[in-house]
Amino acid sequence: MDTVSLSGKELAAAINADTKARTAALAADGxxxxxxxxxxxxxxxxxxxxxxxxxxxxxxxxxxxxxxxxxxxxxxxxxxxxxxxxxxxxxxxxxxxxxxxAGVTLDxxxxxxxSTKDVDGVSPLSLGLLASNLDGFVPATSEAVVELLKHHEIPLAGRHIAVVGRSNIVGKPLAQLLLAENATVTVCHSRTTDLPSVTAATDIVVAAAGRIGLVTGKHIREGAIVIDVGTNEAPDGKIVGDVDADSVRDKAAALSPVPGGVGPVTTALLMRHVVTAAENARRA
Amino acid sequence: MDTVSLSGKELAAAINADTKARTAALAADGxxxxxxxxxxxxxxxxxxxxxxxxxxxxxxxxxxxxxxxxxxxxxxxxxxxxxxxxxxxxxxxxxxxxxxxAGVTLDxxxxxxxSTKDVDGVSPLSLGLLASNLDGFVPATSEAVVELLKHHEIPLAGRHIAVVGRSNIVGKPLAQLLLAENATVTVCHSRTTDLPSVTAATDIVVAAAGRIGLVTGKHIREGAIVIDVGTNEAPDGKIVGDVDADSVRDKAAALSPVPGGVGPVTTALLMRHVVTAAENARRA
Structure with missing residues (x-):
């Protein structure tokens, strides 16, 4: 099968056009x-x-x-x-x-x-507002994954989605967002037993572990959709994802590229959050 | 196989003995x-x-x-x-x-x-502290599931656990706790496609959906461990769980009873949280 490339560029451009207009409106007035x-x-x-x-x-x-x-x-x-x-x-x-x-954790x-300025949604209160389905800033990378899937009209309700990676700012908030979309969500990580058989049982695999080449053709079922959240520096200095694109290609129905997939959407959403925070501050 | 009953009574009694002593110590002094x-x-x-x-x-x-x-x-x-x-x-x-x-949600x-008095861990900040692995009160029912499994010496690291139910105060926080124990966690719910095949692929099934008889023998693999979080009122007025115990028995390796399983541990943990909150307040 021909693997469709789930580019994030078009979506990022649309978000940025809106952000630019809102920013200009604020700047006209302060x-x-x-x-x-x-x-x-x-x-x-x-x-x-x-x-x-x-x-x-x-x-x-x-x-x-x-x-x-x-x-x-x-x-x-x-x-x-x-x-x-x-x-x-x-x-x-x-x-x-x-x-x-070294020795300092985000937490x-x-x-x-x-929380009103926490545009990447990393504080405990922001994460709790997300867990409670209340308004707050959502970690932009997780939000970008969901927005990219929606932009490409990939239905999420009732689909089984594996999230590989359980960080507080990507894997775990992404699981919350996908549950809110009525997906069945499996969170996998470095301690998962037999990762390929777990992920190959799902419809959509999101690789967010920060390890080059972690997800291969062996990890997906024929026709699966694969989202690559990784931004790792390869030995040659290039930025590469968590997915071994060559082995996944022709087995996956669709794959988000790195760069040009989740990345630009994440940046666009962060900037949208900045202008939203500024709008909220002006109104307050 | 003989299904072991995962009683919560012994564990609850041990927690309560400790709580009683700590309560008496506080009461001796205020x-x-x-x-x-x-x-x-x-x-x-x-x-x-x-x-x-x-x-x-x-x-x-x-x-x-x-x-x-x-x-x-x-x-x-x-x-x-x-x-x-x-x-x-x-x-x-x-x-x-x-x-x-009617019309009012917990959120x-x-x-x-x-959050210092939120002994059932329901506020956004409490849920966010949990999501960040920071100190705070954890929703008692979720904590009870993990404590009950540990009390019965059931290993969690690397096991695949299905949580059936995605409420903000049971299913979702339980997923966080199980991930912190290095389990692979699948959260299922009313919109999950083919629930029996999803749950039967896992080692441990936690039924927390609030629906009588939702989890049956069809939903588990031979030798699975089943935790029943349900406390539903049956037509005859009895409190019954989410698991159809008759159909699960002899297929499950172990099953927590309702009543007498998760319930007494939940109550004991809530009371432990109360005395902890009081100790913290005295120290403050």
Whole structure:
């Protein structure tokens, strides 16, 4: 079978057009929406991502202030910066970039981001609002997976979907979103016994484990849909996904490419969240 | 095969002995721990449960104040009561009983319960703390399932577990807890396509859908472990689970009974949460 490529470019462009118009409307009447991007690492994949976010913000008219606290920033320094930005009326939105310094977890610091500015939905309150089906910012990568599937008119209700990866900011929130879409959801991870047989029993496989080549043809049934959330740096410096595209091709009905699949939609949704946060702040 | 009965009575008794001692220690030095039980329904199964909670509290030396707001209480009246109890220094713990009045959802009101007193872990912040693996009160029924499995020395890491039911206070938090135990988790629900084949592919099936007889022998593989979370009122007034015990027996390796399985452990854990909330308040 011919594997359809589930590009995210068209969807991202549509979201960005809307965001640009909303940003312009805000800027006509006050300051442009302002994003604070907090970095505390010297990871190349992270720098690449931060750069792409800065460029995306610039293209849309969103102000972006990058704060580099250094790869040895302490929990206290991170919390203080996040709390200061949470209190700062000139900051509409806050994103904390991972990886964090050695020994610091996202959960050590994420509650210092106020939920109204938490545009990547990482704080405990944001995650709890999601678990309760209440309004709040949803982690953008998870939301991008669902939006990409919907954009390509892939029905989710009653489908069995395997999510490979159980991180607090991708796998677990994605499971919540897919359940809300009436999918049956299996969350797999590094401790799953016989991963290929578990994922091959499902209709849609979402690879979100952060491991190059983790999902192969062996992991999917004929005609499955495969979404690749991975953004890993290959030895040659290229950004590659979690799916071994060559072995999946011609068996999968559809596969999202890396780059150009989930990635641009994630960035577009983050920027949409920034302008939403700014709109909410103006109204408040 | 002989199906083992996974009783919760022994475990509940051990938890209760500890709670009783901790309650006595607090009461020797100040007021006894105090639980506010907020009711807004005239459902017989709920009355039965409220009664059993009151008796459990009494046996352990915990004060229990039942506030009946009536089956037509408004969202505002519920929020006001929960907020007042959250602010009241004489109240250590708050439990909001379901069902709620017609048109009112738990999510409409649960954020009015402060997380330090939210002993059944229903508020968005409590659910988010769970999703972030941070300290907070976990919904007692979900915790009871995990504790019951551990008490009976059933390994969870690497096992495939089906959770049937996706409520915000049982199915979804239970999935989080089981993932933290390194299980592979499939969440099924009323919209799952071919439920028997999905659940029969797993090692452990947890029935938490609130439907009498939903899980039958057809839904499990030979040798599976079955946990019955249901507490439904049968036409004859008896409390029965979600599992058709007769058809599961001799096929399942083990089955938790209703009553006497998850139920007593849930009550014991709730009471443990009450004394923990009181200890935390004294220390604060």
């Amino acid at each position: 300051p442009a929406p302002q994003l604070a991007l907090i970095v505390a690492n010297d990871d190349p994949a992270s720098s690449w991502y931060v750069n792409s976010l800065r460029k995306a913000a610039e293209r849309l008219g969103i102000g972006c202030d990058t704060v580099d606290l250094g790869a040895d920033a302490s929990v206290d320094a991170l919390r203080a910066e996040l709390a200061a930005r949470s209190a700062d009326p000139a900051t509409d939105a806050i994103m904390l970039q991972t990886p964090l310094p 050590d610091v994420s509650s210092s981001i106020t | 007021p006894a721990p105090q639980l506010a039980l907020i009711v807004a329904n005239d459902d017989p199964a709920s009355s039965w449960y409220v009664n059993s909670l009151r008796k459990a509290a009494e046996r352990l030396g915990i004060g229990c104040d039942t506030v009946d707001l009536g089956a037509d209480a408004s969202v505002d009246a519920l929020r006001a009561e929960l907020a007042a109890r959250s602010a009241d220094p004489a109240t250590d713990a708050i439990m909001l009983q379901t069902p709620l009045p 409409d009101v649960s954020s009015s319960i402060t």
